[in-house]
Amino acid sequence: MAADDTPTRSSSASSSEPGNPPRARIGAGGASGVATPGGDSPFRSFKPYEPADDEPYMGPAQLEHFRDILLRWRHQLMEEVDRTVNHMQDEAANFPDPADRATQEEEFSIELKTRDRERKLIKKIADTLERIDQEDYGYCDTCGVEIGLRRLEARPTASQCVDCKALAELREKQLHA
């Protein structure tokens, strides 16, 4: 239902941006450097959007493209949350040995943190979908420039351009230094 009219994934340079840095997480609190699979996986399953020459930025087709990405991402995260809950329920009764149980509790607390992070992400995705509905998507909250298709595909919930984001992260770092 998304962008059907991009039959060829052109092999030419598909990213006009210098680079999506490998550091995946937006440091929300940033304490744990744990790489979340959720930060990465949804972005493998779409074709990079190739706008027509005369196509306006964030016209209906582009909004639809990102709505689709976000919906699929959210769906995937929700499944992960379900899996975590089920997993914890399955395991909960299985360890009579206190030592095993301690290990298990540690594992659970990690899983709970992951789940918490997923919940926040799901919330953020919902907020972003709302912005798409209001056609208020794809522009930097801080300076107003176009965030750009490639950056949004790498990070569909981005609400700042690369520069403003970098600046914000720098400030954040200084605050906690």
Ligand SMILES: [Zn+2]
């Ligand atoms: Zn900006």
